[in-house]
Amino acid sequence: MSADLVRPLNPRRITVLAVNTFTQLVRMKVFYFLAVFAAVLIAANFLDLPVHAAPESAGVEVLYSIKSSCTGTMTLFSLVMAIVATALLIPRDVEDRTLYTILAKPVPRLDYLLGKLLGVVALIFVSLLVMDLLMTAVLALRTNAVVEQQLHAAEHFGYTAEMKAALEAETRQLGPTWNLQAAVLAIFLRAVVMACVAMLLSTFSTSTLFTAVVGFLVLFVGFFQADAREFYFSGSGTLGRIGALLLSLFLPDLQSFNVIDAIIEGKLIEAGQLGMVAGVTAFYFLVYTFASWLIFAKKEI
Amino acid sequence: MAAAVEITDLVKVFPAQFGGKPLRAVDRVSITIQPGEVYGLIGPNGSGKSTTMKALLGLVAPTAGRCSIFGADSLAVDSRRQVGFLPENPYFYKHLSGAETLRFYGKLCGLRGSGLARRVDELLELVDLQGARDRRLGGYSKGMLQRIGLAQALVQEPRLVILDEPTAGVDPIGSRQIRDLVLELKGRGITVFLCSHLLEQVQEVCDRVGIIFRGRMVREGRLEEMLAIEDQTEIVLSNASPELIERIRALVTGSGEGRFVHTGKPRTTLERLFLQETTDRQEP
Amino acid sequence: MKTATRRLIAAVGLLAAAGAARMPVEQAMTERFREDGLLREPVDVATQKKLGQGFFAVSLGGLRTLVATIWNLRAFGYFEGKQWVKLADTYETIVLLAPHSDYYWDTGSWHMAYNASVDYRNREHLPELRREAEWRQWVERGTAFLEEGARQNPDSWRLWAALGRLYVDPFKLIDYEKAAEAYHRSAETGNALPYVRRAEALCRARIPGREDEALPLVRELNDGPRGKVPTLNCVRFVLELRADPGIDRDRLAAEVFGTPERAWRELGDFYLGSKDYPMNGVRTMLRRLERELQIPDEQSVLRNP
Numbered sequence: 001m002s003a004d005l006v007r008p009l010n011p012r013r014i015t016v017l018a019v020n021t022f023t024q025l026v027r028m029k030v031f032y033f034l035a036v037f038a039a040v041l042i043a044a045n046f047l048d049l050p051v052h053a054a055p056e057s058a059g060v061e062v063l064y065s066i067k068s069s070c071t072g073t074m075t076l077f078s079l080v081m082a083i084v085a086t087a088l089l090i091p092r093d094v095e096d097r098t099l100y101t102i103l104a105k106p107v108p109r110l111d112y113l114l115g116k117l118l119g120v121v122a123l124i125f126v127s128l129l130v131m132d133l134l135m136t137a138v139l140a141l142r143t144n145a146v147v148e149q150q151l152h153a154a155e156h157f158g159y160t161a162e163m164k165a166a167l168e169a170e171t172r173q174l175g176p177t178w179n180l181q182a183a184v185l186a187i188f189l190r191a192v193v194m195a196c197v198a199m200l201l202s203t204f205s206t207s208t209l210f211t212a213v214v215g216f217l218v219l220f221v222g223f224f225q226a227d228a229r230e231f232y233f234s235g236s237g238t239l240g241r242i243g244a245l246l247l248s249l250f251l252p253d254l255q256s257f258n259v260i261d262a263i264i265e266g267k268l269i270e271a272g273q274l275g276m277v278a279g280v281t282a283f284y285f286l287v288y289t290f291a292s293w294l295i296f297a298k299k300e301i
Numbered sequence: 302m303a304a305a306v307e308i309t310d311l312v313k314v315f316p317a318q319f320g321g322k323p324l325r326a327v328d329r330v331s332i333t334i335q336p337g338e339v340y341g342l343i344g345p346n347g348s349g350k351s352t353t354m355k356a357l358l359g360l361v362a363p364t365a366g367r368c369s370i371f372g373a374d375s376l377a378v379d380s381r382r383q384v385g386f387l388p389e390n391p392y393f394y395k396h397l398s399g400a401e402t403l404r405f406y407g408k409l410c411g412l413r414g415s416g417l418a419r420r421v422d423e424l425l426e427l428v429d430l431q432g433a434r435d436r437r438l439g440g441y442s443k444g445m446l447q448r449i450g451l452a453q454a455l456v457q458e459p460r461l462v463i464l465d466e467p468t469a470g471v472d473p474i475g476s477r478q479i480r481d482l483v484l485e486l487k488g489r490g491i492t493v494f495l496c497s498h499l500l501e502q503v504q505e506v507c508d509r510v511g512i513i514f515r516g517r518m519v520r521e522g523r524l525e526e527m528l529a530i531e532d533q534t535e536i537v538l539s540n541a542s543p544e545l546i547e548r549i550r551a552l553v554t555g556s557g558e559g560r561f562v563h564t565g566k567p568r569t570t571l572e573r574l575f576l577q578e579t580t581d582r583q584e585p
Numbered sequence: 586m587k588t589a590t591r592r593l594i595a596a597v598g599l600l601a602a603a604g605a606a607r608m609p610v611e612q613a614m615t616e617r618f619r620e621d622g623l624l625r626e627p628v629d630v631a632t633q634k635k636l637g638q639g640f641f642a643v644s645l646g647g648l649r650t651l652v653a654t655i656w657n658l659r660a661f662g663y664f665e666g667k668q669w670v671k672l673a674d675t676y677e678t679i680v681l682l683a684p685h686s687d688y689y690w691d692t693g694s695w696h697m698a699y700n701a702s703v704d705y706r707n708r709e710h711l712p713e714l715r716r717e718a719e720w721r722q723w724v725e726r727g728t729a730f731l732e733e734g735a736r737q738n739p740d741s742w743r744l745w746a747a748l749g750r751l752y753v754d755p756f757k758l759i760d761y762e763k764a765a766e767a768y769h770r771s772a773e774t775g776n777a778l779p780y781v782r783r784a785e786a787l788c789r790a791r792i793p794g795r796e797d798e799a800l801p802l803v804r805e806l807n808d809g810p811r812g813k814v815p816t817l818n819c820v821r822f823v824l825e826l827r828a829d830p831g832i833d834r835d836r837l838a839a840e841v842f843g844t845p846e847r848a849w850r851e852l853g854d855f856y857l858g859s860k861d862y863p864m865n866g867v868r869t870m871l872r873r874l875e876r877e878l879q880i881p882d883e884q885s886v887l888r889n890p
Binding site: 167170204249258297 | 588589592593595596599600601603604605607608610611612614615618621622623624625648649650651653654657683684685686688692776778779811
């Protein structure tokens, strides 16, 4: 029997809890959702829209539709999973009495919270990874097909090698690029923030439903948070400003993650900027987790 | 050597629910359990048994008083190294199998590798669940859940085991198995703190008993002392003829000491009869 | 005070403090991202009403491009049903959601300026004046739409080039000056295909009263790689003549066209095609060439009105 004190933030202990949470969620057959994603992907791939552009530039619209429908589905799935999966974890443990058995072991409450949260995060990560791989594969194939079609037409119209190279480069910019991966990463980071919010809510709420509903509320209002903040900084009217201040202080600003839209349209994001978004996410993670611990540590169960 | 369990003047008040009064669930309860003892806390539903146990495990914080396990304060995580807990009506993680469940709890306690694997095998053997080790807990019967629960409580070889209603809802056969396990633990020197409202079973395993009612400890002491009807003696005869019994009756009446109270067939218990007719049945 | 309440207050305090700390940081980040084009100004009130509440909430959710895609499908339906007004409205909404996707600006203006306008032109049950008015209105609307698109995407060579094409289209409202400007902007992006500069030059050569301004560019392109295309050759010829009427025409023709046969063919096509180019000295040259090459009268280019 080791004599050293039981300290919180033990990586092994947290990993055991995280793996357990991950397995629990997987065995709830969450991954069936991926079948829906695959269906969406296939539909997007076969979309045929009117083309009037010159044949040598035709075909790009399907790339838009693949990217936007895939990232849209990823967004929906990751957010729903982040909120709902996190919301059910603690109430379920209480219902099944497993919370008592775990906390009756030498497991600090912080480790328990982190284990649960990281389990959900791992699930979202794996799901997004699979969806990303599928999207990238289909997009790559389609881009190649479009490029081939375009080059063929370009050949017919007598383009020089230089012109063909320029045309190909332009089209490939619309296909799978590292930039697009940055968009997927932003989707993941936003889901992490929402999972943290849901965890915080579930530490003082006993009902999965309540946590999930409020979680979605936070999600919607979080999109307006930036507007509230701007209103606070520049608007007028005391009451309005107080309301805006409250919203800005407690709710996460989810609009920062809207860089996803710009990236899909082809805007390039630099590593530094992506780093800022990641940094903000890490900040939310730390703050919300610590706040969750403050409430949960002395909670009577 | 520190007492296994030391509960001193424990008070637990739950705040008022909407428009009600605060609930004084536990009112100055003190319990001391020595290492190796089997202690039974009995009382009707809502008398404060579970709350007392939870305070001991640090799951709720006492309003007043102190609880400790082998000298370590219950509110510190360290105190849980030495204790295993089986809560009332546990369901555990239904998506895990029996063996996976034990491995999970073992890892939480710091066990790993071959040591963990060995321990899991040992425990499954102890609670007689090897046959179901790979079946998901969702498919376990109530009795099996209780047994795996007991196994999980023992995974890190604790010196104290706390059992909350260990046989509630379990059939007589399962019940007996659990009872036998408790006696086995006692044989190994493990301290057992159990609470139940099934009095028969408490009677069979416990050394000391505390009766708790409406949050207060009303009676406590060694079982034989408490149960012995002080002024009566029991003599059990086999193959005694009616004449012999008459002679004994005359002897007692004539002695002027004591009173011949009752003669008749001692009753077996229904449980013993049931077991006799089912699992203990010797085939001819 | 109970521990639980105390800790709840502590948690609230932590969140408030963290919120206060990150507010200025996030504000700065948002502004910086807006400058860099990574984030947009919020969707305005007018769009809100068009999109409907449901889509509005979603469109803030980083799903704008998806909504745009779905609305594009709707637009296709309107196209098939020839519901031009709804179609145009839809595209105007789509580009609010996805302003940096060339495809939507391009397709939208195509529908308006080409498809809608022609459809109205062909509606026989409408009076002539009305048809004309509708045609004009739709061309203008499509042009304005594309101009807005190019303005919002100044680095898109395609949109500028499409705009140039629109202004130069003989079946639309021709404006060579604006076309030249558009082609110029397209070439300026640095990504344009070579034909764009040629198109610019050819447009400049047709701006009434300012044809001669095109000469430097025409010279540069004509002397450059693959510059000896027929129209450019002819325009070069004409502009050189205008610049210096006393120039040696035969030598000029030899420099520009190479052989008299080629000169006759290209200038002949040029003369017949017209297309608003200046024609100084073309007839004279053609007559000389036909005499030199002994072209029989029946095959003479000058014969055809």
